Amino acid sequence: MTKRRGNGEDSIYKDGDRWRGAVSVGYDDKGRRVRKKVSGRTRAEVARKLKEVRNAVDAGTVPDDQITVKAFLERWVLVNxxxxxxxxxxxxxxxxxxLHLVxxxxxxxxxxxxxxxxxxxxxxxxxxGYAANSRRNMRTVLRRALTQAEKExxxxRNVAALSAAPRTAQREGRTLTLNQAKSLLKSVESHRYGSAITVALAYGLRRGEVLGLRWENLDWEAGTLRLTHAVKRIKNRDKNSDRKTRIVINELKTAKSRRTLVLTPEIITKLRTLHADQAxxxxxxxxxxxxxxxxFPSVVGTPTDPDNFSHTFSKLAKRAKLGHWHPHELRHSGASLMLAQGTPLHVVSEILGHAGIAITKDTYGHLVVDDKRAAAEAMSGALFGG
Structure with a gap:
């Protein structure tokens, strides 16, 4: 084994048919010098690698060739x-x-x-068989984690960001027809969830949003209701508790999701009755x-369990002879019924709390047929007369 070293270079030597090098990257917690080793087919390749290591050390990072994806992701979830x-x-x-990346x-x-x-x-x-949205979420998580790895x-480079993004085709959510919606509301009118179901359908609210509505955000005189919170079930981080999950009331995350509903006289009447009954x-x-x-709390004033609400709603839908339905399908139904009544797409987008009108268009644009027909007829009349 021969050893060669150039001026100003770290230790570089030839080991058989490979060139190897080492550079000091600092000291461990016991004061011992830590050296980073590299190898290559040529002396120039090793010198280049050693220079990259020195640059990284100067920038405040110490490369770790041994850390696995598992070790990094687990640390990222726990620390970052x-x-x-x-x-x-x-x-x-x-x-x-x-479940997926590790x-x-x-x-x-x-x-x-x-x-x-x-x-x-x-x-x-x-x-x-995983849906495009699930695969997209996996990519989002890995990309976010590797962004941290880049910083360190x-x-x-972030290979997740460079990977091919799963193509997502918006699926048409199942929706209630107008007659089905009327039948459902009539069937649940006397149930304690009746008003909640009515509001969720009328404004296309998410399950957690309707359960998170607060009296203090209701302006009786103006006839408006501000959405600021949502009820969710999350994992319980209390190590002293035997329960795996807990119910929380969280503020809505984005400015678009925090929105104001304009209430109709019929809904205001229902809410006045509910307010008196609750008192x-x-x-x-x-x-x-x-x-x-x-x-819309539980029978003792606490947040309503979202899962219990879903189970009860499904039973109520079956009782109305509509079969099995999920509360989220009230959101799809509300959007489709609004569009069917001629509500402009941008207004529907604001009511639903979408981040942008593009999301609403991708999901419900196929329902705006009459607007497209009216536009085509207007252009035809302008171009060809009549």
């Missing part, structure tokens, strides 16, 4: 992710890492992960009533 997203989103990202990519070295390997993962998920100098219940229960200021 908390506080950057809502708790429910944090839970979803953690599940995505644990089993497929976990054993690979982080800095050796390639775009082709990531693309193969998306292809395998497609073959396994652990990777030189009587509060008085009769006394200390048993735990007030959270919610318009």
């Amino acid at each position: 992710l908390p506080g950057t997203v809502a708790e429910s989103t944090e839970d979803d990202y953690g599940d995505m890492v644990r 089993p497929a990519l976990g054993r690979k070295k982080l800095n050796k992960l390639t775009v082709a390997e990531v693309d193969r993962l998306w292809s395998s998920k497609l073959e396994a 100098g652990l990777v030189v 009587k219940t509060r008085l009769s229960l006394g200390e048993q009533w735990r007030d959270h200021g919610l318009i």
Whole structure:
């Protein structure tokens, strides 16, 4: 074994048919010098790698060729992710890492992960039957995690961002017809969830949004109701509790989702009746009533369990002879009925709380047939007379 070293270079030597090098990257917690080793087919290649290591050290990062995708993702979920997203989103990202990313990519070295390997993962998920939206979410999580790895100098590029984004085709959600909607509302009128179902359908609200509506945001004189919160079920982080999940009231995340509903006289009447009935219940229960200021709480004033609401709604839909329905289909139904009545697409988008009109158009644009026909007829009349 021969050893050669140029001026100003770190240790570079030839070992058989390979060139190798080493550079000091600092000291460990016991004061011992830590050296980073590299290898290559030529002396120039090793010198280049050593220079990259020195540059990384000067920039405040210490490359780690041994860290696996699994080790990095688990650390990212535990250390970097908390506080950057809502708790429910944090839970979803953690599940995505644990169930999909680590089993497929976990054993690979982080800095050796390639775009082709990531693309193969998306292809395998497609073959396994995962929806485009699920695959897109997986890519979002990996891309976000690798952005952190880039910041730390652990990777030189974000292979998830460079991978092919799953193509998403918006599926037409099942919707109630006008007659079905009327039949449902008539059937649930006397049920304690009746007003909640009415409001959810009339404004296309998400399940958590309707359950998070608050009396303090209702302006009786103006006839408006401000959406600011949503009820969600998330993982329980209390180690002293036996319950795996808990119900929380969270503020809506975006400015678009925090919106104001204009109430009709019919809905205001229903809410006045509900307000009076709730006041009587509060008085009769006394200390048993735990007030959270919610318009649609549980029977004791606490947030309504979203899962219980879904189960009850499905039973009510079956009782109305409509079969099995989920509360989210009230949102689709509300949007389609608004458009069927001639409500402009941009107004529907604002009522639904979409981030942009493009989302509304992609999801419900196929329903705006009459507007397209009217535009075509107007152009025809202008161009050809008549």
